[in-house]
Amino acid sequence: MTAPLTNLTAERLFGDFDSDIFKQRRASFSRSSLNMFKHNKTGRWITKKIPTAAAHLLEEARLHGMRMQRKSREAEKDIRLKIRAKLEENLRLNNEKDVATKEKMLQMVVDILNEGGLCYTKEDVDKIMEDRKCLERLKAQIRYWKFVMNEKHLNVTGNATRLYRFLLSSLGYDSENTNPPPKKGARKQ
Numbered sequence: 235m236t237a238p239l240t241n242l243t244a245e246r247l248f249g250d251f252d253s254d255i256f257k258q259r260r261a262s263f264s265r266s267s268l269n270m271f272k273h274n275k276t277g278r279w280i281t282k283k284i285p286t287a288a289a290h291l292l293e294e295a296r297l298h299g300m301r302m303q304r305k306s307r308e309a310e311k312d313i314r315l316k317i318r319a320k321l322e323e324n325l326r327l328n329n330e331k332d333v334a335t336k337e338k339m340l341q342m343v344v345d346i347l348n349e350g351g352l353c354y355t356k357e358d359v360d361k362i363m364e365d366r367k368c369l370e371r372l373k374a375q376i377r378y379w380k381f382v383m384n385e386k387h388l389n390v391t392g393n394a395t396r397l398y399r400f401l402l403s404s405l406g407y408d409s410e411n412t413n414p415p416p417k418k419g420a421r422k423q
Contacts, residue, residue, distance in 0.1 A: 246273070250272070250273070254268075280292070338381070339381060339382050342374070342377050342378050342381060342382060343378070343382065345374045345378075346374060346375065346378050349371050349374060352375070352378065353375050353401065353405065354405065355405070356402060356405070356407055359372075359375075359398060359401050359402060359405070362375070363394065363398060368394050369393075369394050369397065372394060372397040372398060372401060373390050373397065375401055376388050376389075376390050376397060376400055376401055376404070377390060379401070379404045383404075385404050388400050388401075388404055
């Protein structure tokens, strides 16, 4: 049995390990292995051996124990190196993601500046609606407000009228009662 069944068993193990750490401040993993060996009574089988055979087995264990400990330490080191490599990989991926996000935001700002700047008033939005590429320009404006200005309620999908209303609502205008201006060249009814 290697896992404690009750809380009392776990308390006993922790108490014993605490005592070991008090006696030997730099208690290592091999010390905890010794603790498990003691509580699991793993060595009980040797008492059933003939005394000469038991002495021979213990002598063999003393002779080859250092090699086994070295192997165990190397395996432990490999595990730690793998964990460290995984943590470094995760850190690298997070940094790449942050850089990509910042580049995306910078590209949004550049797009807005290339199209004449950010809209602050209803008149600015109305000027966008007069352009032939109004849908792309509205989407660029809304992306800026959504990702750079952190207005998550905005949506980039839909027709020009819907995007017009979204943009006006982000600017603080009552977008429900507002219709976009007619495009130049459109028929009047």
